[in-house]
Amino acid sequence: MLTGSTRGPAAVRNTGTWPRTALALPFIGMALVIGLDYLSTLEVTVEPALTAVPALAAIVSRRVWYPILTGLLAEVAAFAMAAYNHVLGESVHSATVFAIALVTAISWVSATLRVRQEQALADAQLVAEIARRVLLRAVPDRVGSVRAAVHYAAAAAHARIGGDLYEVVNTRHGVRAVVGDVRGKGLGAVETAAAVLGAFREAAHQEPALDKVAGWLAVSLDRALQEHDHPGVEEEFVTLVLIGVGPDGTAQIVNCGHPAPLLLTAEGAVRPLELAETVPPLGVLDPADVAPPVLSVPFAPGDRVLLFTDGVIEARDRAGRFYPLAERLPGCAGGGPVEVLDQLHADVVRHVGRPLGDDAAMLLLQYEPTAQPGQQLPHQNGRLARQ
Numbered sequence: 001m002l003t004g005s006t007r008g009p010a011a012v013r014n015t016g017t018w019p020r021t022a023l024a025l026p027f028i029g030m031a032l033v034i035g036l037d038y039l040s041t042l043e044v045t046v047e048p049a050l051t052a053v054p055a056l057a058a059i060v061s062r063r064v065w066y067p068i069l070t071g072l073l074a075e076v077a078a079f080a081m082a083a084y085n086h087v088l089g090e091s092v093h094s095a096t097v098f099a100i101a102l103v104t105a106i107s108w109v110s111a112t113l114r115v116r117q118e119q120a121l122a123d124a125q126l127v128a129e130i131a132r133r134v135l136l137r138a139v140p141d142r143v144g145s146v147r148a149a150v151h152y153a154a155a156a157a158h159a160r161i162g163g164d165l166y167e168v169v170n171t172r173h174g175v176r177a178v179v180g181d182v183r184g185k186g187l188g189a190v191e192t193a194a195a196v197l198g199a200f201r202e203a204a205h206q207e208p209a210l211d212k213v214a215g216w217l218a219v220s221l222d223r224a225l226q227e228h229d230h231p232g233v234e235e236e237f238v239t240l241v242l243i244g245v246g247p248d249g250t251a252q253i254v255n256c257g258h259p260a261p262l263l264l265t266a267e268g269a270v271r272p273l274e275l276a277e278t279v280p281p282l283g284v285l286d287p288a289d290v291a292p293p294v295l296s297v298p299f300a301p302g303d304r305v306l307l308f309t310d311g312v313i314e315a316r317d318r319a320g321r322f323y324p325l326a327e328r329l330p331g332c333a334g335g336g337p338v339e340v341l342d343q344l345h346a347d348v349v350r351h352v353g354r355p356l357g358d359d360a361a362m363l364l365l366q367y368e369p370t371a372q373p374g375q376q377l378p379h380q381n382g383r384l385a386r387q
Contacts, residue, residue, distance in 0.1 A: 022060040026053045026070045030077055037081050045092060047081045050074040051099045058107035062115055071104025136166065136197075139363070141338075144170040146245055147366040148177075149337030151345050153311075154359050163189030164309045164361040165197050165240075169204050174247060176204040176213070179307035179363050180240030180258065183281075188228065188236070195224030196238055196282075210244050210252045211294050218282045218290040225283060237283030241307055249299040249367060254292045257281035259310055266302030268330050273297060273305065299367040304337070311360030312344075315352045323351045337364040 033049045040046065054071035061067075078100060082093040139150045148168050163182035168175065178200050182189040199220030203213045217240070225236055239258040245251045253261065253273050257280050260272040279285075279292045299305075306329065315323040325344075332343035341362050348356070 018060045023066070025060050026057040027073075029053055029056055030070075030074060034077055034081065037085070045081065045085055045087060047078055047085075047087075047093065047096045048099065050078050050081075050096065051103050054100065054104040054107045058111045062111060062118070064108060064111045064115060067104055067107035067111055071100055071107070074100050074104075139166075139168050142368075143168050144175040144245075145247060145249070145367060145369040146175050147337050147368050148364065149341050150361070150363045151341035152359075152361045153345070153356060163193060164311065164359040165193040166307075166361050166363050167197055167200055168363070168365070169201060171205045173204075173208055173244060175245045175365070176210070177243050177307065177363060177365060178204075178240055179309065179361060180238050181309045181311075181359070181361075183235070183237050183239075191228055192221070192224060192236055192238065196221055196240070200242075209294075210242055210254050211292050213242055214240075214254050214256060214282070214292050215287065215290050218285070218287040221282050222287045237281040239281040239310075243305065243307065243365070245299065245365065245367060247369070249301075249369065251297045251299050251305065251367075253295040253297065255279070255295075256290075256292055257284075259308060259313060261308075262306045262326055262329060263297065264304040264306065264329055264333060266300060268333065270326050270329050272326065301367060301369060304333070304340070304364055304366045307363040307365075309359065309361045311356060311358035312348060312362060314358065315348050315356055315360070317351050318353055323348050337366050340364055 030050065030053050033046055033053075037046045051074070053074040054067040057067045057070040075097060078093065078096050079088075082088045082090070082096075087093050136152065139148045141147060141149070150166055150168075152164060152166065154164075165180045165182065166178065168177040178197075180193070180196060182192045182196075196217055199217050200213070203216035203220075207213045207216060217238075221238060238256075240256050241258040241261055242254040242256075243251060243261065244253075253275070255275055255278070257278070260274040262270055263273050264270050273295060275293055275295045277293050279290070282290065306325075308325070313323055313325050317323075328347055329344070332347055333340055334343070341364055344362060345360075348360070
């Protein structure tokens with residue numbers, strides 16, 4: 001789960017998920033075996049139970065030398081128990097000594113391989129974090145006339161980036177943002193998302209009309225899909241929604257097969273910003289045929305618009321019910337944009353009752369224009385607001 005800028009993956013700890021007190025478990029087990037053997041009145045020795053000591057050490061610790069240390073101590077304990085029971089020459093003692101040595105060697109190899117795998121995973125997470133910061137940049141708290149926040153969670157285990165994309169830029173045409181979803185997962189989806197985001201960052205500054213920005217993205221996506229050679233690329237497409245907020249508070253929205261954004265007014269009312277005419281996702285039509293309609297919506301100070309991917313609204317609980325985002329949004333609207341998205345994500349997780357099965361991205365824009373003293377701000381409730 002990512003909210004704005006994040007730290008890189010934590011270093012692999014020697015003791016992993018086990019508390020440090022767990023390191024005493026092999027010694028406790030050894031003491032129990034010795035005590036049981038000493039107190040037992042039976043002729044049967046429990047010396048072979050010492051073979052479990054180095055195996056337990058490999059489980060509770062990631063220190064590769066720890067199984068060796070406990071194995072050596074177990075051998076000492078085995079000889080002491082055999083001498084006490086007068087079975088030094090018996091086959092059960094010889095077999096126990098050999099078994100302890102074998103289990104110790106296996107435990108050492110297991111601990112060594114696990115440490116190497118965990119280090120490789122930590123390195124991969126670090127690379128993924130660097131790639132995320134390049135591809136999905138942190139969104140500043142204020143961008144032009146809006147306050148912004150983003151919340152992104154990748155579905156893949158240990159992943160920090162997936163097929164969802166987002167960006168907010170401040171241009172001479174106003175604040176412009178995009179939220180999209182690439183069909184598919186893995187590195188192929190990341191490559192496609194990178195192509196779309198790179199094109200948006202250029203087109204948002206160059207194209208005055210928002211529908212022309214969508215056309216620019218369609219051309220770039222088509223070129224990228226022709227250049228990529230990963231499996232399933234011929235069936236790949238991107239759903240996305242573009243929004244531009246002008247200095248006067250007029251928002252323009254272009255939707256290409258994506259879930260409609262939700263407008264949360266300053267009074268707490270929620271309504272979807274749906275266009276009368278829908279267009280397919282980018283990558284379905286020829287780029288020359290991409291001419292989506294533009295929806296214009298006037299924003300008042302304090303109005304918020306939530307852009308999201310289908311990983312949010314398609315999150316199901318154990319009964320199969322989808323997450324009712326439009327119904328839950330007003331109850332999570334307390335605080336600033338960051339707090340709203342944190343509350344929404346927590347509510348989605350509570351609804352599902354388990355980790356999300358799909359990438360989920362949410363971008364919240366809150367219209368808060370700034371003005372010099374005495375300058376008139378856009379209308380709010382039919383009146384002019386003053387700074």
